[in-house]
Amino acid sequence: MSDHDNTQDFLNNLPELEAGKTFAFSCHPGISCFNACCGDLNLMLTPYDVLRLRKELGHDSKKFIHNHVDISRTPGIGFPMTKLRMLDNSKRSCPFVRDEGCSVYPNRPGACRTYPLGRASRMGEEGEMIEQFFIVKEPHCRGFEEEKEWTSEEWLKDQGLEDYNGVNDRYMRIMTRARKAGIVLDDKKLNMVFLALYQVDNFTNFVRDMNVFARLEVSEERQAAILSDEEECLNFALDWVELIVLGSSENLQPKK
Numbered sequence: 001m002s003d004h005d006n007t008q009d010f011l012n013n014l015p016e017l018e019a020g021k022t023f024a025f026s027c028h029p030g031i032s033c034f035n036a037c038c039g040d041l042n043l044m045l046t047p048y049d050v051l052r053l054r055k056e057l058g059h060d061s062k063k064f065i066h067n068h069v070d071i072s073r074t075p076g077i078g079f080p081m082t083k084l085r086m087l088d089n090s091k092r093s094c095p096f097v098r099d100e101g102c103s104v105y106p107n108r109p110g111a112c113r114t115y116p117l118g119r120a121s122r123m124g125e126e127g128e129m130i131e132q133f134f135i136v137k138e139p140h141c142r143g144f145e146e147e148k149e150w151t152s153e154e155w156l157k158d159q160g161l162e163d164y165n166g167v168n169d170r171y172m173r174i175m176t177r178a179r180k181a182g183i184v185l186d187d188k189k190l191n192m193v194f195l196a197l198y199q200v201d202n203f204t205n206f207v208r209d210m211n212v213f214a215r216l217e218v219s220e221e222r223q224a225a226i227l228s229d230e231e232e233c234l235n236f237a238l239d240w241v242e243l244i245v246l247g248s249s250e251n252l253q254p255k256k
Contacts, residue, residue: 014118014134017152023135025116025155026146029101033142037115038097043084045069047197048167049109050082051234054201056107061199068095071194077178078185080194084109110164116143117152121169123176129169163231170238171197177246189245196237200230203237212240217253 017023027034045053054064065071070083086092096104102112118134133152137144156162178185185193196203204227207213213223218236225232239252 014136017117017133017135019153020151022149022151023116023144024146024149025143026148027143031142031146033140035097035099035101036140037138038094038102039086040092041084041086041094043086043094043109043111045082045084045109046164046168047171047200047234047237048164049111050198051200051230052107053104053109055230056104061201065198073185073190074175077175077183078190079175079178080190080198082198110161110168113159113161113164114156116141117155119165121165121172123173127173129173131165167234167238174238174242174245181246183245185245192244193241196241197234200234200237204230204233207233207236215255217255 050061050064050069053068054061057064059067065082068085070085072081072083073079074081084094087095094102096102096108102108116136116138118136119131120134121129121131124130150158156165195206208227218226222232222236226236227233236252239249242249243252243254
């Protein structure tokens with residue numbers, strides 16, 4: 001069973017937070033359980049997580065992946081997946097947690113931002129993303145005793161999740177389409193996808209050095225943005241992966 005399947009099974013056993021319903025929660029250093037949830041985690045990192053964490057640390061992708069990432073492949077289709085490597089101590093602590101809290105808080109992963117909610121997304125019949133939210137209420141957590149009330153929409157906005165979920169949903173959509181089409185990545189395409197999505201700094205150099213734009217319909221304005229802004233390059237990388245893996249992309253066409 002894949003990590004995605006395990007996550008879905010886990011979420012299905014939790015109480016669902018329906019649209020418009022609220023939950024009470026707050027987390028701050030004054031709570032007795034502060035930092036207790038920052039260890040022994042099976043924390044998958046999305047391409048956008050990797051980009052934001054790497055920039056927070058000032059690392060290039062090679063250094064970040066070597067120091068902090070375990071790499072696997074999705075069963076059946078062979079797409080790359082990355083997981084944050086916990087410290088080798090009794091608590092299996094997150095490498096970024098400190099007594100005073102998260103040392104990478106402004107650029108913490110999307111899963112950390114979403115907690116104490118769990119988010120499940122799937123592609124609908126028309127290609128739209130359908131999302132559900134579940135309440136992850138762990139026995140040690142005192143955050144639910146706080147008074148502040150949130151809807152799922154309010155929580156996502158407060159935690160700055162729009163960009164995180166946007167990139168993740170695009171990647172999930174590509175993998176879902178590949179699965180439905182019976183596509184399995186060979187090693188060459190696996191390496192290309194991993195370069196494009198998880199090593200955006202190196203992919204920027206690849207795009208420039210291999211003159212990738214010469215074969216694609218990309219405006220000069222977008223070319224400049226891609227080569228100067230890694231988030232723009234990641235958006236381009238998703239279009240490029242969609243094109244080379246699935247054969248077509250709504251946002252990117254080969255030159256005729």
